Amino acid sequence: MAIPTNGDSMPRLSDLIAVMEGLGYGTDDQGLLFSLNAHLWRTMVPLVLYGTPEQRERYPPGLADGTLIGANASTEPEAGSDIYAMKTSARPAEGGYFLNGTKTYITSAPVADLMVVYATLDEKAGPLGITAFLVEADTPGVQGSSAFDKMGLRTAAMGLIDLRGCWVADSAVLGRPGRGSQVFESAMEYERGSILAACLGVMRRQVEKAVDHARRRQQFGQPIGKFQAVSHRIADMKVRLDAARALVQRIGELKDQGESATLEAAVAKLFVSEAYVQSSLDAVRLQGAKGYLSENPESWQLRDAIGSLLYSGTSDIQHNIIARELGL
Numbered sequence: 001m002a003i004p005t006n007g008d009s010m011p012r013l014s015d016l017i018a019v020m021e022g023l024g025y026g027t028d029d030q031g032l033l034f035s036l037n038a039h040l041w042r043t044m045v046p047l048v049l050y051g052t053p054e055q056r057e058r059y060p061p062g063l064a065d066g067t068l069i070g071a072n073a074s075t076e077p078e079a080g081s082d083i084y085a086m087k088t089s090a091r092p093a094e095g096g097y098f099l100n101g102t103k104t105y106i107t108s109a110p111v112a113d114l115m116v117v118y119a120t121l122d123e124k125a126g127p128l129g130i131t132a133f134l135v136e137a138d139t140p141g142v143q144g145s146s147a148f149d150k151m152g153l154r155t156a157a158m159g160l161i162d163l164r165g166c167w168v169a170d171s172a173v174l175g176r177p178g179r180g181s182q183v184f185e186s187a188m189e190y191e192r193g194s195i196l197a198a199c200l201g202v203m204r205r206q207v208e209k210a211v212d213h214a215r216r217r218q219q220f221g222q223p224i225g226k227f228q229a230v231s232h233r234i235a236d237m238k239v240r241l242d243a244a245r246a247l248v249q250r251i252g253e254l255k256d257q258g259e260s261a262t263l264e265a266a267v268a269k270l271f272v273s274e275a276y277v278q279s280s281l282d283a284v285r286l287q288g289a290k291g292y293l294s295e296n297p298e299s300w301q302l303r304d305a306i307g308s309l310l311y312s313g314t315s316d317i318q319h320n321i322i323a324r325e326l327g328l
């Protein structure tokens, strides 16, 4: 499908959100879609927004046709929520920079070809020292780990990246030196608002399956859907789905009109992730013991959903952003 653009070579976000919901509805492999999110929002979007003509010519075609896998390397062992406390350093050298540091919990790190790596020119400068770099995975001094074993999103390979005396040319800077926080924040706004679009598809499937199961499963001589405790639980899943979709679609509408969506993206991320976990838990409850078996999707949907409370800023951090945007 050809996705229309907003006139500035950026596809319409509303269309991307709709596509992601459709993919989420159509597959049980949320790990694959999660990797696609990291690739799209945190590699492709910053390139489209901040790339030089050379960078935009070199990388997006491969990222679009799948010959290149993208990753975003910002989190460090000692800098998670407090991301601007990062220690990975960028030391100017002849014609470029030496990068040194460790990035962790990086989605697709074990398989990535291209990474957007954030490093600081001056640790004491906080956000003002941060610079974004495009680092190819086979650059000397880049060492990846094998994939971490994690509770959910198991097909999304997550790992660590060590940078030791990794030299990159000036042309690898994405955006401007010392302005990496701008690249980071604008990509985050897209990601926060849209990363859960695929989850809408899962929530939609959960409602459909719950209704079907509640009609067919008989206990005490009647379908369990006749018990109000069960039917109301499914009604709540439907309410969460519709509210979540409206919040995610609002991000698409705002960004397509060229508007800022800092507050709205944090509201969407917070509400949708919490709703996703709650509905996934309800989906397990509705199936009874069957939903607890590893072979059934309800069990892995719940494990996948829990990650959403953490990535792209935890729920606590979304609360902080919302409070800050309200002037508190």
Ligand SMILES: Cc1cc2nc3c(=O)[nH]c(=O)nc-3n(C[C@H](O)[C@H](O)[C@H](O)COP(=O)(O)OP(=O)(O)OC[C@H]3O[C@@H](n4cnc5c(N)ncnc54)[C@H](O)[C@@H]3O)c2cc1C
Binding pocket: 038, 071, 072, 073, 074, 075, 079, 080, 081, 082, 104, 105, 106, 107, 108, 153, 158, 307, 310, 311, 312, 313, 314, 315, 316, 317, 320
């Ligand atoms: C599935 C998954 C994929 C990920 N993919 C990537 C990736 O591709 N690239 C990448 O760079 N990172 C990635 N991450 C890392 C993610 O960005 C961090 O996990 C996240 O920022 C939280 O940091 P942390 O895990 O160090 O937790 P911490 O920051 O140590 O937080 C621990 C607890 O303290 C709370 N807390 C911390 N600060 C505050 C505060 N100011 N106010 C209130 N509560 C607070 C948090 O909410 C949390 O409950 C991924 C994480 C997950 C789970």
